[in-house]
Amino acid sequence: MNGYVHASEKDNLVTCVRAMKAGERVLVDGTEVVVRNDIPIYHKMAVSEIKKGEEVYKYGEVMGVASRDIHIGEWAHIHNVDSTRGRGDIAKREVQQ
Amino acid sequence: MIRLKGYRRADGHWGIRNHLLIIPTSVCASETASRIASLIPGAVAIPHQHGCCQVGEDYKQTVRTLVGFGRNPNVGAVLVVGLGCEGIQPQVVAEEIAKSGKPVETITIQQCGGTLKTISAGAEICAGFARILAAQEREEFDISELVLGLECGGSDPTSGIASNPSVGRASNRLIDAGGTSILSETTELIGAEHLVAARCVTQELADRLVWMVKRIEEKSISYGVDLRGTQPTPGNIEGGLTTIEEKSLGCIYKAGDKPVVGVLEYAEPVDSAVKGLYFMDTPGEDIDSITGMVAGGAQIVVFTTGRGTPTGCPIAPVIKVTGNPETYERMIDNIDINAGRVILEEASLEEVGQEIFDMMIRVSNGDLTKAESLGHREFGIYRIGDTF
Numbered sequence: 001m002n003g004y005v006h007a008s009e010k011d012n013l014v015t016c017v018r019a020m021k022a023g024e025r026v027l028v029d030g031t032e033v034v035v036r037n038d039i040p041i042y043h044k045m046a047v048s049e050i051k052k053g054e055e056v057y058k059y060g061e062v063m064g065v066a067s068r069d070i071h072i073g074e075w076a077h078i079h080n081v082d083s084t085r086g087r088g089d090i091a092k093r094e095v096q097q
Numbered sequence: 098m099i100r101l102k103g104y105r106r107a108d109g110h111w112g113i114r115n116h117l118l119i120i121p122t123s124v125c126a127s128e129t130a131s132r133i134a135s136l137i138p139g140a141v142a143i144p145h146q147h148g149c150c151q152v153g154e155d156y157k158q159t160v161r162t163l164v165g166f167g168r169n170p171n172v173g174a175v176l177v178v179g180l181g182c183e184g185i186q187p188q189v190v191a192e193e194i195a196k197s198g199k200p201v202e203t204i205t206i207q208q209c210g211g212t213l214k215t216i217s218a219g220a221e222i223c224a225g226f227a228r229i230l231a232a233q234e235r236e237e238f239d240i241s242e243l244v245l246g247l248e249c250g251g252s253d254p255t256s257g258i259a260s261n262p263s264v265g266r267a268s269n270r271l272i273d274a275g276g277t278s279i280l281s282e283t284t285e286l287i288g289a290e291h292l293v294a295a296r297c298v299t300q301e302l303a304d305r306l307v308w309m310v311k312r313i314e315e316k317s318i319s320y321g322v323d324l325r326g327t328q329p330t331p332g333n334i335e336g337g338l339t340t341i342e343e344k345s346l347g348c349i350y351k352a353g354d355k356p357v358v359g360v361l362e363y364a365e366p367v368d369s370a371v372k373g374l375y376f377m378d379t380p381g382e383d384i385d386s387i388t389g390m391v392a393g394g395a396q397i398v399v400f401t402t403g404r405g406t407p408t409g410c411p412i413a414p415v416i417k418v419t420g421n422p423e424t425y426e427r428m429i430d431n432i433d434i435n436a437g438r439v440i441l442e443e444a445s446l447e448e449v450g451q452e453i454f455d456m457m458i459r460v461s462n463g464d465l466t467k468a469e470s471l472g473h474r475e476f477g478i479y480r481i482g483d484t485f
Binding site for chain 1: 253254255257258287288289292314317318319320321322323324325328334336337339340341342343346347403421440
């Protein structure tokens with residue numbers, strides 16, 4: 001078992017199906033990726049460089065945008081990926097400005 | 098052709114259970130309804146917090162839910178218990194249920210003269226119903242009469258990879274055999290609605306589905322907060338789901354790849370003349386969502402989970418499937434099927450899909466699900482208005 005699921009070729013991240021350790025090397029679709037953080041089981045790891053504001057793909061579809069630059073091998077979760085939907089907080093800020 | 102064994106109803110539908118249902122029309126009658134149920138073997142009550150001081154569409158939706166439960170083919174006889182003065186009048190609910198041809202009686206606490214006399218009168222009626230139901234036998238019917246409710250709750254990333262695609266294959270098989278499935282949970286279409294809309298058989302249905310998603314998203318935005326933390330929930334997030342879009346994209350795999358032939362409001366009945374895949378507008382909250390689909394006519398529910406959940410339903414068997422092998426081991430009391438075998442590369446999605454379909458057949462014929470064997474009877478009505 002490679003320990004990850006890359007649901008679509010278009011996806012810039014993979015789902016880890018085992019916990020990953022910072023510093024370990026994982027072969028993702030033939031390319032070696034150095035894991036940058038400890039990543040809990042079933043969480044996601046970036047397999048492309050994703051710039052802040054760029055779309056994040058899973059299942060070949062947009063699942064959010066990068067809230068800061070995300071590097072290959074980095075844990076991708078709520079600290080660096082934002083939702084673009086159901087954002088009443090943003091709508092409220094825009095009304096107040 | 099796949100034949101099942103169930104209970105023939107006067108309106109032509111088929112039940113896979115033969116419940117004696119006691120429906121309180123308001124919160125004021127709920128405790129009394131539960132006490133009556135406790136006296137009669139096999140009787141089940143659906144206590145709830147609603148039924149009075151509701152207006153407009155919200156009132157109609159609660160009525161539709163109570164009536165839908167009474168009309169569900171898994172129910173063989175119904176006692177409606179009212180206080181007497183509540184907004185949802187017991188007679189209104191009873192008359193709608195009686196159109197299905199099944200035995201229905203109504204009593205009110207004010208007319209009976211208090212709690213004890215109502216319990217006595219209700220128990221006498223229900224004891225008679227219990228004897229009638231016990232004499233009924235299962236007969237053969239075609240699987241095309243089956244309506245399956247699709248639910249997911251306490252999801253984690255294994256749901257989108259393992260359990261939901263497995264259930265999608267079981268749903269496809271049911272529809273290939275002429276049956277019906279209902280996808281629900283409008284909130285969990287946010288970010289994936291374009292994919293389901295593209296499968297609607299008419300543009301009108303596609304527009305309606307997209308409008309339902311917009312309706313709930315705009316409502317959440319009106320609260321001025323980020324939906325994240327509620328959807329996905331704290332447990333979803335801890336499990337590894339990051340955004341509602343990601344949750345939704347995984348969620349829709351439950352519905353396989355069949356065309357969408359109908360789009361329903363909450364608790365609106367499935368059109369028995371049009372078989373296939375439906376979408377129903379329900380919230381992502383599991384209990385309200387299952388209640389809506391069962392009120393719409395689902396006799397059986399398949400429920401996927403990643404984190405694990407015990408939820409059942411008072412009148413329909415709920416088959417629990419997890420894609421998370423650790424959860425399967427940890428919550429073995431509650432989970433029927435381990436789709437985590439896909440994650441462990443011990444089984445394919447097709448194999449687990451077949452296992453789910455086979456269990457649907459056994460459960461339809463009378464096998465108990467774990468939720469049933471533990472007596473889980475969660476019931477919740479989706480409110481869309483205020484209480485006045």
